[in-house]
Every structure is written in C-alpha cells, then in structure tokens.
Amino acid sequence: MRTRLDNGLTVLLEENHAAPVVAFQAWVGVGSADERPEEAGIAHVFEHMLFKGTERRGVGRIAQEVEAAGGDINAWTSHDQTVYHLVLASRYFDAGLDILADAVQHSSFDPDELAKELKVILEELKQGEDNPARVVTQELFATAFTKHPYRRPVIGSARTVAKMTREKLLDFFHRWYLPENLTLVVAGDFQAAQALEKIRRAFNAKGGRAAAHPEQSEPTQAKPRVSVLKKDVHESRVTIGFHVEGIRAADTPALDVASILLGQGDSSRLNLSVKRNQQLVTDVFAYTYTPKDTGLLVVGATLQSADVEKALRAILAEVYRLAYEDVSAAELAKARTIIESDAVYQ
Numbered sequence: 001m002r003t004r005l006d007n008g009l010t011v012l013l014e015e016n017h018a019a020p021v022v023a024f025q026a027w028v029g030v031g032s033a034d035e036r037p038e039e040a041g042i043a044h045v046f047e048h049m050l051f052k053g054t055e056r057r058g059v060g061r062i063a064q065e066v067e068a069a070g071g072d073i074n075a076w077t078s079h080d081q082t083v084y085h086l087v088l089a090s091r092y093f094d095a096g097l098d099i100l101a102d103a104v105q106h107s108s109f110d111p112d113e114l115a116k117e118l119k120v121i122l123e124e125l126k127q128g129e130d131n132p133a134r135v136v137t138q139e140l141f142a143t144a145f146t147k148h149p150y151r152r153p154v155i156g157s158a159r160t161v162a163k164m165t166r167e168k169l170l171d172f173f174h175r176w177y178l179p180e181n182l183t184l185v186v187a188g189d190f191q192a193a194q195a196l197e198k199i200r201r202a203f204n205a206k207g208g209r210a211a212a213h214p215e216q217s218e219p220t221q222a223k224p225r226v227s228v229l230k231k232d233v234h235e236s237r238v239t240i241g242f243h244v245e246g247i248r249a250a251d252t253p254a255l256d257v258a259s260i261l262l263g264q265g266d267s268s269r270l271n272l273s274v275k276r277n278q279q280l281v282t283d284v285f286a287y288t289y290t291p292k293d294t295g296l297l298v299v300g301a302t303l304q305s306a307d308v309e310k311a312l313r314a315i316l317a318e319v320y321r322l323a324y325e326d327v328s329a330a331e332l333a334k335a336r337t338i339i340e341s342d343a344v345y346q
Contacts, residue, residue, distance in 0.1 A: 093190055097202050
C-alpha cells in the first residue's frame with residue numbers, strides 16, 4: 001500500500017502477520033552527495049544526533065523507551081539517503097511510531113550531546129585511517145570520481161566535522177527534513193488502514209519545499225586511472241572499479257548477477273580460479289554499487305605484495321571473460337537463487 005499524505009509524506013505499508021513484529025524505516029532523501037563542501041559529513045552527524053533527545057524526550061529517554069519495549073533502533077547514512085529504523089514487538093506499534101515521528105520531526109540537537117558525538121565521529125575517522133579496507137575503498141572512490149561528490153567519504157573529514165555547530169545542523173534540518181522529502185516504510189504485524197490513520201496524526205508537520213538536489217555529473221573517463229598507497233600492513237589490497245550507471249538503469253539487474261558470478265560465494269569464478277586454483281589471493285570479492293547517480297562495479301582482493309601483478313592479470317581475465325563467453329544456465333540459475341534467498345532473508 002502506497003500513500004502520499006497531504007503534507008507530502010510518502011507512506012509505504014506492507015502487512016506481514018508471520019510474526020508479532022513490526023519494523024519502521026524513515027527514509028530521508030538527503031545524503032553526503034547533497035552536502036555543501038564546507039558541511040561535508042553533516043548528514044552522518046544527523047545519524048548520530050536524531051535519537052539524542054527531542055522537545056518531549058530528554059537525553060537518553062528514546063533509548064530507554066525502546067529498550068523497555070524490547071526493541072532495536074539505529075540508523076545509517078549513504079551518499080543519497082539517511083535512514084532511521086526501529087524494530088519492536090507489534091503490540092508496541094503506537095510507542096514505536098511515536099518515538100520515530102518525534103525524533104524525525106522534533107529533535108532538539110542538544111549542544112552538549114553534539115559535542116560528545118563530534119568527538120565520537122572524529123575518533124571514528126581516526127580509526128578509519130587504520131582500517132586498510134576502508135582506506136582502499138575511499139581511495140577508489142576518490143580516484144574513480146573526479147567531480148561528483150561520491151568521491152567524498154560519507155563520514156566527512158576531520159576538518160569539516162570539527163566545525164559542526166548546532167546552528168549548522170538546524171539549517172540543514174530545515175532544508176531537508178520536510179515531509180515531501182521523507183518516506184516512511186512500515187512492515188509487519190499490523191492493520192494497514194488503522195496504521196495509516198495513526199501515521200497521519202503522528203507525522204503532522206506542515207508541508208513545505210525541501211531544498212533542490214544539486215545537479216551532479218561525472219565526466220566520461222577516457223583512460224584508466226591508478227592510485228598506489230604505501231602502508232605498513234601485512235597484506236596488500238587491490239581494488240578495481242568499473243563505471244556503471246545508477247540504480248534506475250536497465251543494466252543494473254544484469255550487473256548485480258555479474259558481480260555474484262564473479263565474486264560472491266565460495267563457488268564464484270574469482271574464488272575458484274584466483275583463490276583456490278592459482279592461490280594468488282587470500283580473499284577476493286565483487287559487488288555492484290548502484291546509487292542514484294553513476295556507480296561502480298567493484299572487484300577486489302587481499303594478497304601478498306609479491307603476487308599483485310599475477311593476481312591482477314588473473315582477476316581481469318575473469319572479469320573480461322564475461323564479455324566474450326556465454327554464462328552457463330547452471331551458473332545463471334545459481335546467481336538468481338542467491339539474489340532471491342538474500343531478499344527473503346532480508
């Protein structure tokens with residue numbers, strides 16, 4: 001059931017009475033790609049701050065109420081969205097809806113809590129610098145994208161995060177956290193008609209025009225780009241990105257299947273050929289990143305430095321084999337099954 005309320009809020013409801021559980025997700029249509037350069041990381045700061053107190057609930061109250069209901073509450077930030085989610089027993093539907101609606105519409109952004117969370121994020125940034133996987137991924141995006149803000153880490157930088165203020169958060173909140181830029185998804189054990197009326201009352205903020213999403217584009221890449229980082233680590237990492245279109249492109253499902261064939265599961269091509277048979281890597285993977293705008297098909301591996309050239313040749317041979325050799329019916333069926341089972345488990 002899909003409904004758009006008078007104030008612009010989009011509501012998606014799906015009843016599922018298999019278990020007495022209900023899940024809420026509030027999707028806000030803003031992420032790091034919408035940030036101004038000087039506020040890089042602010043969408044992620046919101047992820048940390050939205051459950052820290054509201055006009056009606058003091059600091060720590062939201063966590064106490066969710067815990068008392070045996071629920072789980074959290075959030076995540078991407079380049080294009082910020083998502084707040086809450087799962088709890090369906091008998092606490094009203095409480096869960098009230099908590100989420102209150103947080104998304106009436107967060108207080110307590111200055112003391114903001115100062116604490118900025119320290120947490122700055123420490124997270126420092127830890128990221130010691131995480132080889134994160135360092136390599138950030139370098140990949142910074143190299144693959146020369147103009148598009150996808151090149152910036154979602155978390156921002158120490159320079160911009162350290163300068164965050166309550167005033168900046170309020171300005172960002174009033175620009176983006178408006179009903180027309182919000183989608184509420186509710187799935188689980190409830191009656192849709194009754195739930196919709198409760199949602200109308202809970203999300204009663206006045207409508208308004210959210211800020212316009214900036215026009216973003218990435219120039220066509222004419223030749224390969226390479227970046228080499230030297231770090232004091234035990235194993236090397238190789239990551240390769242191929243530009244692909246965004247989530248709405250007709251090729252996206254085929255690319256998802258291709259990434260599974262290449263590097264997801266013990267029987268994937270890269271695992272069988274490069275890891276098991278040739279023993280050139282200790283780990284190998286592939287995935288597609290298809291956000292709103294242009295994305296990447298990513299292939300990567302962990303390996304010994306002495307094997308980088310051989311492994312790179314072997315990995316690329318498997319990738320390019322998809323271009324000239326038909327995929328067997330058995331492989332295709334396996335990939336489809338993996339996609340379907342992942343969807344069911346989620």
